[in-house]
Amino acid sequence: MALLPFTSAKHCRLSCSLLCGFRQSPTLCRTGLPLPWSCHTAMPRRTLRATCSAADSAHKSSANSSGQQQQKKKQQQEKGQQPQGKQVGGKAGVTPKSEDFSRWFLDVVKFGELADYGPVRGTMVIRPWGYALWEALQQYLDQRFKETGHSNAYFPMLIPRSFVDKEASHVEGFAPELAIVTQGGGKELEEPLVIRPTSETIVNHMFSQWIQGYRDLPLMLNQWANVVRWELRTRPFLRTSEFLWQEGHCAFATAEEAEQEARNMLGIYCDFSTQMAAIPVVAGRKSAAESFAGAVSTYTIEAMMSDRRALQAGTSHNLGQNFAKAFDTTFLNQNGERQYVHQVSFGMSTRMIGGVIGVHGDDNGLQLPPQMAPVQIIFIPILKKGSDEAAVIGAVDRLAAAAKAAGIRTKVDADQSKSPGFRFNYWELKGVPLRVELGPRDVEQGLCILARRDRPGKEGKNSISMDEKAFVRDVQQALQDVQACMYEAALAFREANVVDVDSYDQLQSTIADGKWARGPWAGSSTDEKQIKDTTSATLRCIPFEQPEGLPRPCLLTGTSASEVAIFAKAY
């Protein structure tokens, strides 16, 4: 569980004085806001950086690598002038979510130091706080995949262009998004290479060599990799030209095994989403129009972001024999007959981090589910002049050590050059689930304040015992509660925003209200397109869990529909 090592208050102060020697009084950044974080001891040391510096780099990167503008700003700085640009305002500088969701999202990504823009359009630099969330996802999924019989492998990123053309619907789906390498080692290449947008083609090229007989099946692999899809509209985490993901690739002797695998892997994504990310999802089948290019069936989990748009958070694909036929991936069965294998692929990506931000964040910034949080509890010792500082620091160290020993990811922010309120805000912005406030009077009384990130103000504060055993028990309980409450809150929000509809009119007004519409569906891909063209909503999925009372008339065509589908605007 422990993703990041523990730093005690003692270590913190030691590091500050030993490594940097910087224990200055609060300094004003050029944005006019005080620098909230000058302790250099974060372990990993640079995980945590100044909000102000983030705001700062927001200014800078809006110039996006323009050397001249940067130069100008540096000159201004040296002259003590304010740089041009919007002043960062509001608590932690985050645009209120209700005011502008898109802007709020970007602010949280930026000021929460999750990611920054790369120099190439649509690319993203994942900063340590964001990458730690990715590592939490990696750790969970990697273990689950291994437990279910998958091995990790690595396939080359560069794929001959001709491979992509081999599977007809695959090329149709991916050709518009390809990044193409035409030169290598100073020469024009004979055949252009694509940077993988996904790896089914190259995987099949290898599978067709590795698989000969039924003894070679099942073959169940996974890889952690980067992929490139040249996107027109990008947004950090949610849609970037390059992103990180895992892609599973499996071959089976029978259609039944493949179908089971596709559903099992979606089950693992469900588990991750609900148990780790505290995000309720609707699991279901994609329509033909929305399925993966080359798949027989695509299964998906769909999450509702807090602007009520749908986010496709993970997918698995029963590829049938489509790629096997394109790549001649065959095996001799027990009767000596040559057969095509049945294949499955599945993937979850850094997009999921976007889901965590967009589902749980609020006007104070990020809000992390305890299961994923790089730091689960932040200790803020509050020292007062003339009081017994050593007693406070000692108590914090003792409690932090006890929490760490119990496997809780713990951090102490003992930077006395920042006011307690400033430190509270900083760690709220970072989304840390629990905060312990501890001052001289608390030490005397043997009680400290435990504050929950998910409940603002006094409501989320409790006085708890400083007895180590009791403290750890209370913190563990609180972490469980926060995790459960975050899930429940997201679920209640979703439930309140899914509307059962029976007619196209109802669907239209539901979508216009920004909600999800769920109704009986027997339409065609053309019908789906009509809805998309008029409402901007897409068919998110046909849920596995179907209501009773079916068949009913299709909401659009009126013909008998044996299933309901969910329509929504989506990312």
Added chain:
Amino acid sequence: MALLPFTSAKHCRLSCSLLCGFRQSPTLCRTGLPLPWSCHTAMPRRTLRATCSAADSAHKSSANSSGQQQQKKKQQQEKGQQPQGKQVGGKAGVTPKSEDFSRWFLDVVKFGELADYGPVRGTMVIRPWGYALWEALQQYLDQRFKETGHSNAYFPMLIPRSFVDKEASHVEGFAPELAIVTQGGGKELEEPLVIRPTSETIVNHMFSQWIQGYRDLPLMLNQWANVVRWELRTRPFLRTSEFLWQEGHCAFATAEEAEQEARNMLGIYCDFSTQMAAIPVVAGRKSAAESFAGAVSTYTIEAMMSDRRALQAGTSHNLGQNFAKAFDTTFLNQNGERQYVHQVSFGMSTRMIGGVIGVHGDDNGLQLPPQMAPVQIIFIPILKKGSDEAAVIGAVDRLAAAAKAAGIRTKVDADQSKSPGFRFNYWELKGVPLRVELGPRDVEQGLCILARRDRPGKEGKNSISMDEKAFVRDVQQALQDVQACMYEAALAFREANVVDVDSYDQLQSTIADGKWARGPWAGSSTDEKQIKDTTSATLRCIPFEQPEGLPRPCLLTGTSASEVAIFAKAY
């Protein structure tokens, strides 16, 4: 420590019957060799595959994606014919090392199922057994980097071409090896993009935005990533067009901190190499000619492969202010003066796996140091008709469970369709350090055979107690012994093949003998080039550990040399 989950014999048989149902008598592969491995239960299930299937795919991939040839082979197969191509011969089909090292190396990679060729020239598919070694490296280094204050992050792979040009020696070094993307999303790009050959340029682009003042330093990041360098001559693991690595990138306020970091990180590489990979290395400084393009100083660890060529196994670079000046990466110091940061980068790659193969492997295949081995001990139950099979299987399960509980990576190969000898050979080829042989008579006597991979034949076999506690203790001791002996053997081999030289004649004859030459050196880059042109040997490093008795006359120029340097042919 446990990289791969444990599979008990029971689980093995259960899985076979439940998942595949294939427990057939031995079948001949089309190469004429019996298929050595038909149990589908390897956990990860497909980690371990048929030697024969590997040999098989060796035949196939020599055709390298030629659909016609594959088609032909499949047709031949269906007709029961042998395909064209060299028959695999010798134990496990591996060319003797003494006969042809290069060929031996490729055979071990192929038959050991470590990697396979990708469809694009110079690329490699890392198969599960090879990837598990990479995961062992990742796990070790990642932890060490985090303990020393580094955080993981991720920088985009696509870099504007103009970035590479900004640092003069950097572009000179890397321009010939670049892969260039010129098209994206169906359009010609305005500015060509390079696939990162390394990330100093894009890192500096971001650092120049993130770093403003001394409070932002040190900034210590690492990323796990793929890079592309268009190489002319490639060889699996040792030199591939795309490879996996970690690259650390740090910025400091002072030159002293940067220098210390560069040396500390080399220290971590040393530790990995010696303690985990059981590979002795010479740590030292590169000459100017051999330094990283853009570095002030490059530090290296150099390993001796068993063909006595040198392998640069890991490097760290003190970049000074070179990139900082090119990218204007500056900070305001405590006196309000703008200064360039001092930078360090460091990397270790999948090449290290090539080192493990090339240093430790023998004519029977791979030989893995216990610290890195995905499976540390393989159990081979030997059943005899008419004997008490359940007793043998029960004993194996009991011992395997005890070993697993003690944190030992354990596997049972209970596939009775293969002879014990066949299974012995298979797991020797895979390099598993210890083997337990256990038959009915052993059960009666309460003793089993423990065989060491590093000591062939009877010499490496010991009869040990089947008492669980004693068994685990013996196995743990044996694992430690094997790890130490492998290191000692590699060290003795190197010591026997490094020759102290005082003259150019001696150097030439030493290099002609295939050995490393170590001698006093005060030559220039031009002098180095002369040696390279005449002997093919390069200056590997100026070792940190210098002998006594210096200065002495330079072996080439005769001028006073205060240091010795090592020259060798290298990968």
